[in-house]
Amino acid sequence: MLVREGSIVGRGWTQKGGRPHAETEALARAGERARGATAYVSLEPCAHRGATGPCSEALIKAGIARAVIALEDPDPRVNGQGIARLHAAGAVVTTGLCRKLAEELNLGFLLRVTLGRPLFTLKLATSLDGRIATRSGDSKWITGEQARARAHLLRATHDAVLVGSGTVLADDPDLRCRLPGLADRSPVRLVADTRLRTPADARLVRTAGETPTWILTTPHADPAKRALLADAGVETIDVGTDNQGRLDPVAMAGALAARGLTRVMLEGGGTLAAAFLRANLIDRLAWFTAPKRRRDGGRRLTGAGVGQRRTDIPAQQGGANGE
């Protein structure tokens, strides 16, 4: 944000795909009014040449007098150099204002740069007694309309949504954001699928031409099935396996970060979620609890010490509406 004489003269935010950066956007909006202004940024302006040139240089060229920077950029291509350039050009630089807030906002990016993995949010919908699906495996209607709308909003605020092949086989999900006006914010759809069990006529495959679908698998996966999926526009990404022959969550995380993803939401089911929890990769939990108790038993999220407690609520305490 660019401020001159108490008025905001330009706002900007990083565009889809990471470019152009927020500074370039704000400068374009401010035009000549940027001269003598203060730039407030959540992350240190970059010092390296991308598609648009270094943002620190653009700010200097536009004549800003002061920069208030919440957070230094740990990217080795920047790492203090953006601040140094601004200083050298005579701008007054203040750092650390609202640092915690900026860390929170940029956590996905920070994790990618420092740990080589994206931020992972685990989204779970459970009944009051911890069931994530009916006994037959149906999980579609555990929560209500509002919770589903909220989950769609979460999709729009993540780069990608990840499910295991079990969820694809059970639910045939679409995983796009269907909120009015936000359809173009649909994330990349990801499937962890060691044996390429995703059916060629799955909804994710049929719509891969409209919204990117990537399947994480092993180098040993069936080449014929791989070719079939590629014809439909599905990209397969090879990763290493753990000692049980399943895709290694840490390897998956590394492969996704290498492709530029900073925020990934796990949207089911229990087996994959447990693997990511065990690997200590879950940073945020979006847990929707429906005020209902399943009368027919149903599936729990187990295997990671999750959902082990409070799962056997006596009948008189549970809600009356079993699904």
Ligand SMILES: NC(=O)c1ccc[n+]([C@@H]2O[C@H](COP(=O)([O-])OP(=O)(O)OC[C@H]3O[C@@H](n4cnc5c(N)ncnc54)[C@H](OP(=O)(O)O)[C@@H]3O)[C@@H](O)[C@H]2O)c1
């Ligand atoms: N309530 C909710 O929030 C929610 C959300 C989504 C789904 N569900 C429900 O969950 C049920 C499906 O459960 P699920 O546990 O089979 O689904 P899942 O966790 O989505 O898929 C499990 C499969 O993922 C593959 N996988 C690849 N790498 C893995 C790894 N490192 N660790 C674990 N799995 C890995 C495995 O198949 P391969 O070995 O073939 O790769 C595994 O069988 C359905 O009934 C669905 O409706 C509930």
